[in-house]
Amino acid sequence: xxxxxxxxxxxxxxxxxxxxxxxxxxxxxxxxxxxxxxxxxxxxxxxxxxxxxxxxxxxxxxxxxxxxxxxxxxxxxxxxxxxxxxxxxxxxxxxxxxxxxxxxxxxxxxxxxxxxxxxxxxxxxxxxxxxxxxxxxxxxxxxxxxxxxxxxxxxxxxxxxxxxxxxxxxxxxxxxxxxxxxxxxxxxxxxxxxxxxxxxxxxxxxxxxxxxxxxxxxxxxxxxxxxxxxxxxxxxxxxxxxxxxxxxxxxxxxxxxxxxxxxxxxxxxx
Ligand SMILES: Cc1ncc(COP(=O)(O)O)c(C=O)c1O
Numbered sequence: 001x002x003x004x005x006x007x008x009x010x011x012x013x014x015x016x017x018x019x020x021x022x023x024x025x026x027x028x029x030x031x032x033x034x035x036x037x038x039x040x041x042x043x044x045x046x047x048x049x050x051x052x053x054x055x056x057x058x059x060x061x062x063x064x065x066x067x068x069x070x071x072x073x074x075x076x077x078x079x080x081x082x083x084x085x086x087x088x089x090x091x092x093x094x095x096x097x098x099x100x101x102x103x104x105x106x107x108x109x110x111x112x113x114x115x116x117x118x119x120x121x122x123x124x125x126x127x128x129x130x131x132x133x134x135x136x137x138x139x140x141x142x143x144x145x146x147x148x149x150x151x152x153x154x155x156x157x158x159x160x161x162x163x164x165x166x167x168x169x170x171x172x173x174x175x176x177x178x179x180x181x182x183x184x185x186x187x188x189x190x191x192x193x194x195x196x197x198x199x200x201x202x203x204x205x206x207x208x209x210x211x212x213x214x215x216x217x218x219x220x221x222x223x224x225x226x227x228x229x230x231x232x233x234x235x236x237x238x239x240x241x242x243x244x245x246x247x248x249x250x251x252x253x254x255x256x257x258x259x260x261x262x263x264x265x266x267x268x269x270x
Pocket of ligand 1: 075076077103104196
């Protein structure tokens with residue numbers, strides 16, 4: 001037992017309580033996780049978008065109260081897809097907070113859009129809503145809002161500005177699974193939201209991400225685009241279509257391994 005009473009904190013020149021660094025993001029995995037991974041691997045469905053992925057998506061959508069939860073191999077690819085699906089004209093502008101992880105800006109940049117940086121509040125790192133409107137031009141198409149360190153951005157005000165100027169809102173909820181804004185879970189507060197299940201996050205599947213939306217059209221196209229532009233997902237949901245799929249859209253490979261999903265499913269079975 002360490003008696004810290006009347007002791008100077010290490011940051012103020014006191015003696016550190018441990019010589020080792022304390023990891024702030026060490027994931028907690030136990031025997032149930034190892035067993036679930038083992039069992040899923042034994043099904044031999046090891047590639048992407050398998051039955052475990054579909055089950056994880058259902059549990060996630062159900063937890064959030066959202067229509068569509070679409071599992072991807074990272075939040076970064078989810079952000080890329082969030083813009084790819086919209087086909088905004090090259091050079092269109094997207095307002096992004098000037099304090100965030102690179103991926104919030106990569107979504108627009110990978111789709112040849114221009115990022116316009118907006119100041120954040122110095123006390124919590126979230127986008128300063130009083131600074132957004134001055135950045136809107138006739139080229140602006142979207143706003144990216146980030147929940148820095150899990151603290152939700154002011155989504156009512158951001159959605160209200162977006163509505164006034166007819167802008168698309170992508171809510172980068174990478175850091176905020178389980179957080180609530182005015183009683184509602186983050187992920188359900190915008191046109192589309194993107195979670196991260198990287199090893200540093202509260203819910204991890206090793207790597208991974210998800211797009212959350214209530215928009216059927218966006219969801220339908222994203223399902224094709226994440227699977228190399230094919231309608232291969234029909235394998236999973238329609239038995240009559242087993243063995244047949246078609247090339248229907250542009251896309252890339254943004255699906256996540258069925259094995260890793262086992263970790264995600266368990267988080268909802270606690
Ligand atoms: C705000 C934000 N957006 C996106 C990402 C990217 O997540 P991923 O590692 O799943 O691609 C992170 C990762 O920490 C993040 O903090």
